[in-house]
Amino acid sequence: MISIKQFRYFVEIVDAGSYSRAAEKLYIAQSALSRQIKELENEVQALLLTRDARHIELTPAGQVFYERSKRILEDIDETVRQTRHVGQGAQGIIRFLHSSSVTLTPAIGALLHRLLAQFPGVSLDISKDSSENQAADIEEGRADLGLVRLPTLRKHANIIVRELFNEKLVVAVSQQSPLAAQASTSIAALRDQAFVSIPHKDRGGLSYLVAGMCLANGFFPKAARALSRKTTQLHLIEANLGIAIVPDSMRLVAPPGVRFLDLPEEESQSTVALISPRAASGMVAAFADAFVREMVAGDGL
Template sequence: MITIKQFRYFVEIVDAGSYSRAAEKLYIAQSALSRQIKELENEVQALLLTRDARHIELTAAGQVFHERAKRILDDIEETVRQTRHVGQGAAGIIRLLHSSSVTLTPSIGALLKRLLAQFPGVSLDVSKGSSENQAADIEEGRADLGLVRLPTLRKHANIVVRELFTEKLVVAVSKDSPLAAQSHTTIAALRDEAFVSIPHKDRGGLSYLVAGLCLAQGYFPKAARALSRKTSQLNLIEANLGIAIVPDSMRLVAPPGVHFLSLPEEVSSTVVGLVSPREASGMVAAFAEALVREMAPLAQPSA
């Protein structure tokens, strides 16, 4: 009967390129390794490897067996990992918040789908929450994890905030605005424009970041007569009530009457962070770590 150990030994020999190197890595005698492979070949009734003093070669049967064996070992490893998650309590609902400026793009949606496949006992309850209030919601047990637009102003002793990825900033204007004739602009050139989103003295997030960029150019953003810190600001912009500096991903949810202008590279990035409890449950902690790991490829200006 073929054993998992024989699968592993065979794959290790092929990957190492020799019996001797595989034996060293597996901490077994080379003679014992050779015996296991011989027994494996007897079971499958096919020659899998040919060898001489210097190297090994896969036979045609060995190539098929190696490909399938690696797949089987990967499946076993994934099964053990998922079983461990469930055994450690990784089953239930995770309440995930995201700020209105952290758009759930197709790439983030695909990422969440992959994570749910990795955590078969987990369901997600996704809702919106302001970047500044998410930490309090998580600390007080109303949510488990949050996707925020940094910076946030308040610090919470029981909350950890980790940077996930950067995203470029763009200027959203109405297609009826004179600015719509341009493809790019600068922060300084927006001095006389009315902004449909300005910061609150007790709120961080995107509007706080934008105000900092404007202050660096010597002015505070002038408030439009209609304001919003939510995605509804895009509707105000379409109505030509003002402009806003927003993440590039908001193009995906913008109404057709909104035009976007590029900004210079040196001022055009914003950071999305993950908010999580410092002492999270096994399920939440494992999901948060996987989320950080999976989002690493998004760490580029146009995420």
């Protein structure tokens, strides 16, 4: 039976680059460390490491074992952290995702602050993920709640989608662009512009929505020579490498060299939604319900 100690020893050796440095960090004899790895290799029936006097190398089997060992140890550490959190009187941690196109505005931050006051036993672990990937992460237990920008392409039977608010879209351009002199434009007028964000065939979200808007005006967005689906696209725009249609809230995080043009109201609406597991725990379900209730009461913030 492989022990957690052996997982940790193996990862430490790889990260340190040698048995001797790992032994020093682990405060054990190098011979004892070598013995543990030999026992580990006997258990998995595969050679994991090769070494000479100066360095070590992972075998193909060792590479697989190293990557999976790191994930296992991270899961164990997270389990210990959450258990300790509960033992100190808290209820737990909610893993909260948001897409890069759903900016955590001051208003959303204030809402989360109010909710955490209502749920003193809850802590939030917030990270970014694409709108398309969030549902799979939640369905497979890697996350609890997500803020997505519709549409998403895949439907998940075990995921609840609740629309929260509509947000207008604007055109982000470089201050060096001839377009920067305009206060507004239309989708049709962007036909010849290069877009720094175009849709991926397997992803929905903002880029998919924008492509649909362009197609409705008779063209598909032309790709710029540098692309990004993240908020870094704003820096590509600042460098005058292309344009993008983005949510109005992107103004809050845009670099100074980016200008925003209004679009006609009928062309410029997008929807943000909260997704959650259909069989959510009591804590997650209560937090999600309160989030939606606060958002509706605030008229979408």
